[in-house]
Amino acid sequence: MSVTEMFSYIQGFLSADQEIREDIRKVVQVLEQTAREILTLLQSVHQPSGFKEIPSKCTKARELFCTVRTHLGELKTKFSVEQYYRFHEHWRFVLQRLAFLAAFLVYLETESLVTREEVVQILGIEVVRENGFHLDVEDYLAGVLIMANELSRLAVNSVTAGDYSRPLRISNFINELDSGFRLLNLKNDPLRKRYDGLKYDVKKIEEVVYDLSIRGLTKEQDTRGEM
Amino acid sequence: MSVTEMFSYIQGFLSADQEIREDIRKVVQVLEQTAREILTLLQSVHQPSGFKEIPSKCTKARELFCTVRTHLGELKTKFSVEQYYRFHEHWRFVLQRLAFLAAFLVYLETESLVTREEVVQILGIEVVRENGFHLDVEDYLAGVLIMANELSRLAVNSVTAGDYSRPLRISNFINELDSGFRLLNLKNDPLRKRYDGLKYDVKKIEEVVYDLSIRGLTKEQDTRGEM
Amino acid sequence: MSVTEMFSYIQGFLSADQEIREDIRKVVQVLEQTAREILTLLQSVHQPSGFKEIPSKCTKARELFCTVRTHLGELKTKFSVEQYYRFHEHWRFVLQRLAFLAAFLVYLETESLVTREEVVQILGIEVVRENGFHLDVEDYLAGVLIMANELSRLAVNSVTAGDYSRPLRISNFINELDSGFRLLNLKNDPLRKRYDGLKYDVKKIEEVVYDLSIRGLTKEQDTRGEM
Amino acid sequence: MSVTEMFSYIQGFLSADQEIREDIRKVVQVLEQTAREILTLLQSVHQPSGFKEIPSKCTKARELFCTVRTHLGELKTKFSVEQYYRFHEHWRFVLQRLAFLAAFLVYLETESLVTREEVVQILGIEVVRENGFHLDVEDYLAGVLIMANELSRLAVNSVTAGDYSRPLRISNFINELDSGFRLLNLKNDPLRKRYDGLKYDVKKIEEVVYDLSIRGLTKEQDTRGEM
Amino acid sequence: MSVTEMFSYIQGFLSADQEIREDIRKVVQVLEQTAREILTLLQSVHQPSGFKEIPSKCTKARELFCTVRTHLGELKTKFSVEQYYRFHEHWRFVLQRLAFLAAFLVYLETESLVTREEVVQILGIEVVRENGFHLDVEDYLAGVLIMANELSRLAVNSVTAGDYSRPLRISNFINELDSGFRLLNLKNDPLRKRYDGLKYDVKKIEEVVYDLSIRGLTKEQDTRGEM
Amino acid sequence: MSVTEMFSYIQGFLSADQEIREDIRKVVQVLEQTAREILTLLQSVHQPSGFKEIPSKCTKARELFCTVRTHLGELKTKFSVEQYYRFHEHWRFVLQRLAFLAAFLVYLETESLVTREEVVQILGIEVVRENGFHLDVEDYLAGVLIMANELSRLAVNSVTAGDYSRPLRISNFINELDSGFRLLNLKNDPLRKRYDGLKYDVKKIEEVVYDLSIRGLTKEQDTRGEM
């Protein structure tokens, strides 16, 4: 029967699509697991003892990013490149998390803002859409904003750990970031909402610096220079 | 300043993207306007007087679909083909409406189910993704389901207009459609939800046929044959 | 570190659990597919032509239930028997559908209410929890209520097919069912909600019987006195 | 210490309140059970055989209302009278059901609209709030509207049972009721929504009368005068 | 016609209810205005200059409470006493604000916790529900918790105003209050949520006391004994 | 056909309206961009280095307001003057931001509250509706409240920058503002909600003053007696 045949044929299409999605979901699950491991590793810098071990933790994190690259490499093989946006929702969340982790790693290493090129290199993917599986600029920015929130927490905990100079450096960094974001013309999208959270991070860090200043605790480290 | 430069550069990306979306939105608005005109035209078949004029209305609708083809042709030029799914949401709604209108048109002309190939031809687009701007199978099916709902209304109104044989034909058609859909393995997605509505259409039409049967109103037209 | 170890330990539990669920989901999908096939088969009795072929369709359906038994047999192997209710949600829906299909089958064959024992036998499972994979009484009852809805549709369509006595028999059957359900002390649970739908089925069938009565179409079939 | 004593004293208040609510809930559950029994009893009038037994069923129902009075009497003892509205939500639902049952009972007995005074007497409560546990006018009206729906079903089933005059009487009764409700200035509250359903009951009953009229089955009863 | 008369009569009831609500709303608006005036008056104690004028401000506030009593007296006349809970929502908010203001006033006068009896007296209403328009214990407690928040602000500002002993007295007072609340078995209701905020007030005040202690600014007042 | 004509006529209205809105939206976007630039400029005063450069930044901001005046001039041409409130929602947000920026600018220059007349002059618009595109008093007040929030941040950061007298001046200013607002009879509108936020700014500034007081850091700046 003609209608029956047609629908059987269509079912073929639907099944193929569902299989791709199933495959993607599996790789994404593994990616999320690794991302969580890196997070657990990097989050330990908030512990008082963690501050001294930042370099060794960064090294370990860099190793875990090797695994991430392997998984992302596998992910690319699951679908043809021009369907990136068809399945984008599946990995968007984890990709933003990974961008955040890369940004946080680079900040801990060098106290500077990771570029999109660096993130892309750490993740083993592309900047430009035409070249293959890439990192959308919105996802990069989302990752950077998640890091800003983590830094406000870091400012608080570095004081607890007795490091009174770090909050000042974080404050300068976050102010620069804030000025950067203000150059962007963000629509009423998820990114805009995330950006609105940045001003609370800025304020929080300013209050930490204030608490140190009024007690004269910023004075002694004033000679630390360029770090 | 490096961060500033980077963000200025990123703003360039975002602006380009927003412009594309703005362009797409404009074409889609025009498409929606034309779709509404076709709808108004085809919906007039529900008026008692409309039943006699079905052929002439179909001819007019075919003419309006020329305009649709022009607009869809223009839409394709607004973005590069591999970004179809990036912007899919913008035209998905209107594309489903157009698929519905094409399906309704073909049903009114021939009382048969439009194929995806026919829809695609009426709209001047492609079946296969690789060949260019195409019609997703889900969007085709959504269009068919919207038509099913329109047909249950048509069954009611044809009785009011004194045509007692049409509901029987619609009933057979819709039952075939229902069997077809039951072959599909639909997930819990919007399509599934729409399909769940089909059983109400089936029931509604069965009740119309019942009302005619119990009053012996199906007998006289039994000789109508192939129409 | 102790807290970390604890969480690793729990994570082990959760992973094992997820794997079982994944396995179950796969079998359930296949079951749903078979259930849809049986449904397509049995629903064809609503077609005017279908009324004569009820016996042959029932035979075919009985064959398809063999496949169901195989799949349910496989499902049992996916988890240890005392954890039935841990994963109940996964198959509850399809099991109710299968109970419905078995009930509908038996009704079409004998115009009597399927017993729980019969359903269990058709599905190749157990009545009592202690004996293994079983059919909950709530799921059995849910299946029966889905059938009631199908019967209200059947009453309508048997009139269309010219069978004026069936609606009366269905009416008696459904009234008995309603009396049965009214014995139960249903709480505000899903079953209660489903049962609330029964009164619409009762009403619908009453209206069909009314339509037949007022036209004197119930006379010939029985000697029920002045009615 | 004084503050401690005060708070202990306050805790007494809070606990008492919770206990009252628990007590009320228990009585309300029993009331709901009895209400279901009365419903089962009165609904059996829809059965063809039920029409002759209306008087005996009404007698039995009156007996069951004794139990209701006992339970409502018990309910009153659970809280002091001026807290009626504090706990109103707990019994509002069941009270509307009971008002419906009383209204249906009185209709079956005398084919007239129960007054609020009669309902209140059947339930053993008060009309006027000042005198004790009373029936809110909104709850009385809700009960009446539930009965209207039951009557549209009764009209259909009396035809099936061969009683052709009852639908006309029901029709007049329900029209009168509808005129009454049109006098009320209902807000967009639950009552208004319920009232909107009355139109469909009116329409359904009119259709039954219509079916009887065109067959000349209403003639013999035409002499019933102004009722 | 009897049904018409009955419904006209019922419409009378419904209109009366709406009028009562309208009347209540008007009085409540005036009450809110007076409450705002008392608040402005009492909040001026936070100004450095305000500390000396506490007694005179309390006197003025007492005068304004005369107006409150008049309005509440008027409110009572709008409905019969046993309908308190029917309309409770209308005045609940303002009553809690007034309880807060009374509690704050009494604290400023005597540095002790206002009892429910005192609040009730200041507002010219009743403690016991049976006696008339009363203050629910939940509303009394809500008022007390709003005051606690005001006191944490007062502790900060008294330091600014050079009064170093007041924060200690506030601290003891608020600790006593906290112990009291711990005796209550609060459900997850609005009151519980409000109570959760008390901890932060306690903490804030303790921090002020801490700041004073480490500077030896609490010494001179240490002789105040058990207060 | 008359109904069709009527709808075409209305459609004409709607299309014209949409075009105007589109035009307005474009100008408003540009305004928002400029407003963000002014904000970036003025917010740099929060930086420790920024305090010395306040005058030069104010001069630069005054220059950017020229651009604002040009854009607002263009905005006026997009619709006829008596339809200000028809499209108010489109520019309300940005106009409040601009009022805030003007208020902040004037505060930085003179430490006084900008008048509505001054804001209007800075923006090149009118005070009175009758004279043309004007500034609603609510929008002016909203701008002032946004500034209050900015000032609480400034109080914190001036301590960081070592300026201990500014917080006291801000505290006086904000208290005066608070008194002003308490004169207003705010309804439950957006302004009221914004005003509710003012108390947190007041509290924050009070805490800064407290921190300075307890450390004796307020002594040198004025002769305020024993405080």
Place this chain on the structure above:
Amino acid sequence: NQKVNLTVNLSSPVIDAFKVFQLELDTKHDKYERLVKLSRDVTIDSKRSIFLLHRVTSVSDVEEVLAEADVKLGGVRQKIGLIAEELRGEDLYQFHRAFTPGIQEYVEAVSFHHFIKHRTLISLEDINAKLLFMKDSYSKESTEGQQPVAAHQVLTFQVTPTDYLLGVADLTGELMRMCISSVGNGDMDTPFQVSMFLRQIHDGFSYIGNTGPYEVSKKLHTLRQSLSKVEDACYTLKVRGSEIPKHMLADVFSSRASMIDQDEGVA
């Protein structure tokens, strides 16, 4: 008054400015409140007119009901005159939210009245033409034919296209109710007329689609439901009527109708 005495600096320019704001805000708010109240009155009386108009399905003298409703609607127009008075010299849209519910309900009532009388859709122009008021004479009945005397200033009220659309959208609900009552009362023509009219309005709204304001799109669903109910009612009439010759039907219903008249006569 009292409040002012409490502030610290009585004579500060800030406080002075806020006193001005207080006055301005209160004035605006009071006007808004007055408009809300007027709108509420307009709503209630319009609803009452609609209630009244629904009686046409059950009485024999339609003209009488229409005349009575017209008097009621005249009263509503007087109240709209008071709104126009309040808006004199103001920007209509500034207070639009205050009175839009009332105006929509009036559009619903007046278009219902018009449909019953003429079986067509009243135009926005016709609606606005009736909303002319003489200055200082708004308390008197403003009869339509009256010539504006030179000494009187004319005050107008303009219903916006959106309010017109929203009122017409609600009209469909009333038409549905009327249609269903008509079926009950054996009126064989009204249901079919209503269903054709409703289809036209439905097609009109689908022509406008989502280009109108959000509130319009929101009402589309209800409109579609009303249409479907009316189409079902016509269908039922047709199917049930098919069992008996038309001239017999008339008989049946004339006797029903007279029975109903008797009942109503007493009410």
Place this chain on the structure above:
Amino acid sequence: NQKVNLTVNLSSPVIDAFKVFQLELDTKHDKYERLVKLSRDVTIDSKRSIFLLHRVTSVSDVEEVLAEADVKLGGVRQKIGLIAEELRGEDLYQFHRAFTPGIQEYVEAVSFHHFIKHRTLISLEDINAKLLFMKDSYSKESTEGQQPVAAHQVLTFQVTPTDYLLGVADLTGELMRMCISSVGNGDMDTPFQVSMFLRQIHDGFSYIGNTGPYEVSKKLHTLRQSLSKVEDACYTLKVRGSEIPKHMLADVFSSRASMIDQDEGVA
């Protein structure tokens, strides 16, 4: 009873079958209701234990509070024994929804008790080890050290990993409260210990992420808020403490603490 008399066919097989179902459903439902009630008791008593345990921040004799709480928790365990009794021979998961709130609250209470005593996280194993009950002796106090006598059958209750996780998630809220009270009462160590412990739990939950059941993910947000409050509290302590030599702090707080003790002594 009465109901049955009303049915038309008293002896039909359908009615007979439904009588069986009635019995089965009622039995199941009654058991469910009993379990809900037991769970509610477990919840209330666990909450009371937690309330009690919060006193450790303001009294000098922590051991006394711990002992008192232990007795209370013993009572809770007895009630869990009753749950185990109800579940004997049943599929635990069939009634899981009935008692899961109580069990989670118990986990919260017992892990709070454990943390105060040992400053570590109690393991799921340790929790389950305490939930051993002697058959027919559940009404007597089940002291932990007691040897199971051969004549008695042992009944166990197994807390599921998910309930354990959810209980621990709620524990963080209590830890936050304890931390904030400690700051107020001059306890300089507890806040830092709590913050380290809470960070570990937080890291543990982020390790599990969204692989657990939905309810766990839902609690992550609250957990993060608690952590942030605790970190803020430690920060405040550190920053304020930085202005004065440590030995002076001790002085300050010992005098404060004794003051509080006096107050509490009277209560």
